Amino acid sequence: MSDFIAKEGIQNLHKPGEKLITTHCCYCGMQCGMHIRVNKSSGKVVGVEPRYDWPVTNGKMCPKGVTAYQTIDHQDRITKPLIKKNGEFVESSWKEALDLIEKNFKRLQEESGKDALSVFGGVSMTNEKCYLVGKYARVGLGTRYLDYNGRFCMSSAAGGFIQTFGVDRGSTLPWTELEHSDCFFLAGSNTAECHPTSIQWFWKAKDKGAKLIVADPRETPTARVADVHLDLKPGTDSALANGMLHLIIKEGYVDKEYVSKRCNNFEELKQNVDKFTPEYTSEITGVAVEKLIKAAHIYGMSPRSVVMFARGVEQQSKGVDNVRLYSSMALLRGQVGKFASGVATFTGQGNGQGGREHGQKSDLLPGYRKLTDPAAVEYISSIWGIDPSEMPKPGVSAYEMFGEIEKGNIRGMHVICSNPAVSAPNLEHIWNGFKKLDFLVVSDFFLSETASFADVVLPATTWAEDEGTTTNIEGRVIRIRKVTDPIGESKPDWEILSLIAERMGKGKHFLYNEAGEIFDEFRLATKGGKADYYGITWDRIDRENGVFWPCPAEDHPGTPTMFEESFYTEDGKANLGVVGWKEAGEVPTKDYPLFLTTGRVVFHYLSGNQTRRVDFLMEQCPEPFAEMHPALASRYQLEDGDMVKLKTPRSHMTVKTKITKAIRKDTVFVPYHWGKELAVNQLTSDCLDPISRMPEFKVCALQMEKLPAKKEGITRE
Amino acid sequence: MNKIMYLEFERCIGCRACQAACRECGDHDAKERNYVEYVDFTESRQTYPMLCMQCKDPACARVCPANAIQITDEGVVLSAMEEKCIGCRNCTFGCPFGIPKFDFEENKMYKCDMCYDRSKHDIAPMCASVCPSDAIRFIDFDEMQQLRRRRSQMNLVEGKKPQEGNKWEYVPEFFGVYTD
Numbered sequence: 001m002s003d004f005i006a007k008e009g010i011q012n013l014h015k016p017g018e019k020l021i022t023t024h025c026c027y028c029g030m031q032c033g034m035h036i037r038v039n040k041s042s043g044k045v046v047g048v049e050p051r052y053d054w055p056v057t058n059g060k061m062c063p064k065g066v067t068a069y070q071t072i073d074h075q076d077r078i079t080k081p082l083i084k085k086n087g088e089f090v091e092s093s094w095k096e097a098l099d100l101i102e103k104n105f106k107r108l109q110e111e112s113g114k115d116a117l118s119v120f121g122g123v124s125m126t127n128e129k130c131y132l133v134g135k136y137a138r139v140g141l142g143t144r145y146l147d148y149n150g151r152f153c154m155s156s157a158a159g160g161f162i163q164t165f166g167v168d169r170g171s172t173l174p175w176t177e178l179e180h181s182d183c184f185f186l187a188g189s190n191t192a193e194c195h196p197t198s199i200q201w202f203w204k205a206k207d208k209g210a211k212l213i214v215a216d217p218r219e220t221p222t223a224r225v226a227d228v229h230l231d232l233k234p235g236t237d238s239a240l241a242n243g244m245l246h247l248i249i250k251e252g253y254v255d256k257e258y259v260s261k262r263c264n265n266f267e268e269l270k271q272n273v274d275k276f277t278p279e280y281t282s283e284i285t286g287v288a289v290e291k292l293i294k295a296a297h298i299y300g301m302s303p304r305s306v307v308m309f310a311r312g313v314e315q316q317s318k319g320v321d322n323v324r325l326y327s328s329m330a331l332l333r334g335q336v337g338k339f340a341s342g343v344a345t346f347t348g349q350g351n352g353q354g355g356r357e358h359g360q361k362s363d364l365l366p367g368y369r370k371l372t373d374p375a376a377v378e379y380i381s382s383i384w385g386i387d388p389s390e391m392p393k394p395g396v397s398a399y400e401m402f403g404e405i406e407k408g409n410i411r412g413m414h415v416i417c418s419n420p421a422v423s424a425p426n427l428e429h430i431w432n433g434f435k436k437l438d439f440l441v442v443s444d445f446f447l448s449e450t451a452s453f454a455d456v457v458l459p460a461t462t463w464a465e466d467e468g469t470t471t472n473i474e475g476r477v478i479r480i481r482k483v484t485d486p487i488g489e490s491k492p493d494w495e496i497l498s499l500i501a502e503r504m505g506k507g508k509h510f511l512y513n514e515a516g517e518i519f520d521e522f523r524l525a526t527k528g529g530k531a532d533y534y535g536i537t538w539d540r541i542d543r544e545n546g547v548f549w550p551c552p553a554e555d556h557p558g559t560p561t562m563f564e565e566s567f568y569t570e571d572g573k574a575n576l577g578v579v580g581w582k583e584a585g586e587v588p589t590k591d592y593p594l595f596l597t598t599g600r601v602v603f604h605y606l607s608g609n610q611t612r613r614v615d616f617l618m619e620q621c622p623e624p625f626a627e628m629h630p631a632l633a634s635r636y637q638l639e640d641g642d643m644v645k646l647k648t649p650r651s652h653m654t655v656k657t658k659i660t661k662a663i664r665k666d667t668v669f670v671p672y673h674w675g676k677e678l679a680v681n682q683l684t685s686d687c688l689d690p691i692s693r694m695p696e697f698k699v700c701a702l703q704m705e706k707l708p709a710k711k712e713g714i715t716r717e
Numbered sequence: 718m719n720k721i722m723y724l725e726f727e728r729c730i731g732c733r734a735c736q737a738a739c740r741e742c743g744d745h746d747a748k749e750r751n752y753v754e755y756v757d758f759t760e761s762r763q764t765y766p767m768l769c770m771q772c773k774d775p776a777c778a779r780v781c782p783a784n785a786i787q788i789t790d791e792g793v794v795l796s797a798m799e800e801k802c803i804g805c806r807n808c809t810f811g812c813p814f815g816i817p818k819f820d821f822e823e824n825k826m827y828k829c830d831m832c833y834d835r836s837k838h839d840i841a842p843m844c845a846s847v848c849p850s851d852a853i854r855f856i857d858f859d860e861m862q863q864l865r866r867r868r869s870q871m872n873l874v875e876g877k878k879p880q881e882g883n884k885w886e887y888v889p890e891f892f893g894v895y896t897d
Contacts, residue, residue, distance in 0.1 A: 063737040
């Protein structure tokens, strides 16, 4: 197997004394293809070269991707285990750190039972690692308390897809088909900033005349080029979607044959959306009636269309409902399971798709098997070599784990590849939880805000120091390559987990020498499950530009397009979403008269633990800001750059004002990539979706206050 | 080399990947030589990239008293030669697009060279390689012409086309280097 893969005729710049290693970016779900430049004699990473022949991204990269390699040999890397002594981190040996972990983990479990420990995982790592996190929690530690940061990211999409289609694959079509679509309906996605390299596909289609409809409270760089921008109030997506469904039915755009053959609940849906006239929808959403009608006609008339959505609609207390309703738009038009049309969500995290299929979720086992299904428990137990009776029961969701800490049920935690001290909502609650824990272990390669609470920090490797696979935004399983040896004494997560499991007396279940062995075990674990990876091998990934799951056998071609024949529900039919309109968990009041919504900027990724350490990215966007309309700013006598105090029922923070007309007049936007006093998640609401347990990051009620300008006298030296 | 750097401002998403990538070019000393600007952030998020026009008769080279700015056979206008540059900054004043940059510590000018180490092998410059929205492209002359014909009706200045004599007054849409 070669480290450098390029198709014939593709020219790359090979500098003398350097080699190129073919891999993918570590950040979002686009998983852009790239080659990393490595100095042949020193083995050091020196730069990046575009991977022009990766079919999904064609060599393109965003500024995060271009600079991703700079996090590998970064001066802030943790290179040795750290143990907190008298409030200060002290470098230690692996043996000392593991001794301490073993002692405390065993003590806590003896005192308070197996479930006193918990594991908080993440999905910005390979399938091999994500799979092992689940096995580590359930076999290594034997605890039921396991969940992951996908609860803050993808779980509403997963919940909505499972209810609608019977399976959760983020995209029903391969994205290389997008250029042949005629219309895109993008809801709650600022893809130009959050998945920048996807924008090429929308432009390819636009150049041939495709239309773009974007629903977003802000006129984002994505919405700016839309044919219709539905500038809805935060948290009103279910009304907007119902309004669109109403118009699709009223104007006769329903593909009746498809719906009668392949969908349930059409009559109920019809009845339910009856009252969502454009006028009523406009009243709730704040979107002009003409825009709704124009959008419905454009969408309805398009022969091939794709409905796409992202965190904007998912990070709500009605996230699952929103996903069901928007997916139903595609179903009514008969679009799902056909060429260049369908439904897709924009996966936020690098391996958001793969990571959620392999049993890091409190109620799931590998291959999207359910922990409540005795047959699944039996099968996975046989792979793991345990007795089915030893399999822990389902635990609670990520945010709710902190409630268990408060109650004293969880006393120890191992956080892997995640930074909930920045990315969780209502942060003071989270911080108090971390402080209350008897023992906290964090695996990371930078000292994150979460790691600063830890008793022991274990140095993990970055994505470039290990082999493995991830599953991209489309459901395509791709190959991540080892570019350099682990920096300092850092170890890949799977090795760390195996070492701790061994200390807990479970070493015989974790006998791995390399990531490839984990892949082989996990292929077997997914065999026969909904997310079946059994037929996928590392060789095939290289040969075939990645393989789409489900792929049950090595001679199976994989499944780029889902649902061509039938859906994964029991009766094989899709379930149309029949959901009424409900207010968000928190709505503006007299005291808190505005909407606060949060999101990303193009220069940072998730909690910013990586991107805040890259010079170029920090030069572009060093701190959060409160983005608002000039009409709103003038009501508060605010000018661009003024300091403003933002307050919600939970907490308050102070940030700079940034004024633009490209946002609703009743909404303030703050990006969430910073920690401590700069974390907007101190303010966000912990109202959870009843099914996906996703917090409502996108809507809370806000009070705003102008702060007096600091007197900055001119001092002369 | 018979390639064109083709810009389409409308597509720019303001991600500045072109600038990050510019720093990655091996000969660029980790300093970017291109620009991304907001048209007017208060009004909209519209941004646009600005690169060196690689002028046929470049003002920067003309006003250089030391003859430090060389033009390659392909027509690429290079950064001032280190041994010749006297640090007078005439080039930065002379360029009508404000392209050349000046390093006050090293006392020398530097500018976009279309990633000459790449483009001389017909490999796209870094900015054009990574631009996620194809706002910056490195394409064949023929492809440029084809795109140009299609774009002409949607030109930024409706009903007018910039002429050689007055093109500075317009926001330029494409430029390139040609071998005669």
